[in-house]
Amino acid sequence: MKVIVAKHAGFCFGVKRALDTVLKATEKGEPLYTLGPLIHNPQVVEKLRSIGVEVVQDVKDVKHGWIVMPSHGVPKEVTKAAKDAGLKIVDVTCPFVAKVHKRAESLSQMGFHVVVVGDPGHSEVKGILSAAGENATTVSTPEEANAVEWPERVGIVAQTTQVEGHLRAIVEIISKKTAEAQAFDTICYATRDRQQAVMELAPKVEALVVVGGRNSANTNRLREICESTNVPTYHIETADELQDEWFDGKQVVGLTAGASTPDWIIEAVKERLEGI
Numbered sequence: 237m238k239v240i241v242a243k244h245a246g247f248c249f250g251v252k253r254a255l256d257t258v259l260k261a262t263e264k265g266e267p268l269y270t271l272g273p274l275i276h277n278p279q280v281v282e283k284l285r286s287i288g289v290e291v292v293q294d295v296k297d298v299k300h301g302w303i304v305m306p307s308h309g310v311p312k313e314v315t316k317a318a319k320d321a322g323l324k325i326v327d328v329t330c331p332f333v334a335k336v337h338k339r340a341e342s343l344s345q346m347g348f349h350v351v352v353v354g355d356p357g358h359s360e361v362k363g364i365l366s367a368a369g370e371n372a373t374t375v376s377t378p379e380e381a382n383a384v385e386w387p388e389r390v391g392i393v394a395q396t397t398q399v400e401g402h403l404r405a406i407v408e409i410i411s412k413k414t415a416e417a418q419a420f421d422t423i424c425y426a427t428r429d430r431q432q433a434v435m436e437l438a439p440k441v442e443a444l445v446v447v448g449g450r451n452s453a454n455t456n457r458l459r460e461i462c463e464s465t466n467v468p469t470y471h472i473e474t475a476d477e478l479q480d481e482w483f484d485g486k487q488v489v490g491l492t493a494g495a496s497t498p499d500w501i502i503e504a505v506k507e508r509l510e511g512i
């Protein structure tokens with residue numbers, strides 16, 4: 237089969253930066269832990285574990301050494317707890333995520349009720365909510381936005397991996413239901429590029445393969461966009477999951493990957509597809 241790889245796919249700036257920083261930190265020769273997965277890709281997390289970078293779920297699980305705050309950020313209470321416990325911190329929060337924290341904090345300080353458009357319970361969203369303080373809510377669908385009686389002043393930000401049209405729909409609804417709405421499109425350029433690239437690719441192919449962690453928000457958004465084009469879409473984490481019969485009678489397949497999917501996984505999937 238012919239395989240066309242999307243113009244933008246795979247590792248983004250923030251993920252590369254996080255991995256490089258952690259790999260450098262392993263040279264210190266001291267215990268190194270990441271708080272939750274460093275990035276939402278199980279294969280990369282496993283590779284890191286094989287060189288001694290352990291994943292912990294709570295600051296309390298680390299007695300000494302370095303703790304890494306992941307690229308999608310953490311609530312500020314978590315950073316404080318790590319400092320109070322005397323741990324050394326490697327903070328690889330992506331600058332784009334840090335920017336959303338700042339925006340949420342300043343909106344809250346100006347007296348706005350902060351709305352975070354994003355996946356409830358996702359670690360990035362928890363971090364943004366914490367930056368906004370008590371006066372903040374997550375909204376994940378236009379229906380949810382419609383069901384709430386909003387206060388007079390609402391400030392809206394987005395999880396960096398949201399889809400622009402989805403954000404716009406929610407902003408429109410809230411704007412009609414409040415006296416003053418200030419909205420900030422905080423979707424990062426890497427997300428936008430990957431989403432746009434797959435939209436351009438879809439009309440040229442007979443099937444789409446999305447590679448990335450099932451726990452990766454940006455990969456799941458890519459999958460949803462692919463599905464919305466009505467081109468048969470398959471979301472996999474590794475090449476082993478590909479099934480030949482998915483591509484019966486097909487000549488051209490499109491390939492994209494989430495921002496936390498490394499090149500070696502994309503290459504392996506491409507090779508396997510070309511062999512079908």
Ligand code: SF4
Pocket residue numbers: 248249250251307308330331332333396397424425426427454495
């Ligand atoms: S997807 Fe965007 S916000 Fe997230 S780590 Fe990559 S560059 Fe940063």
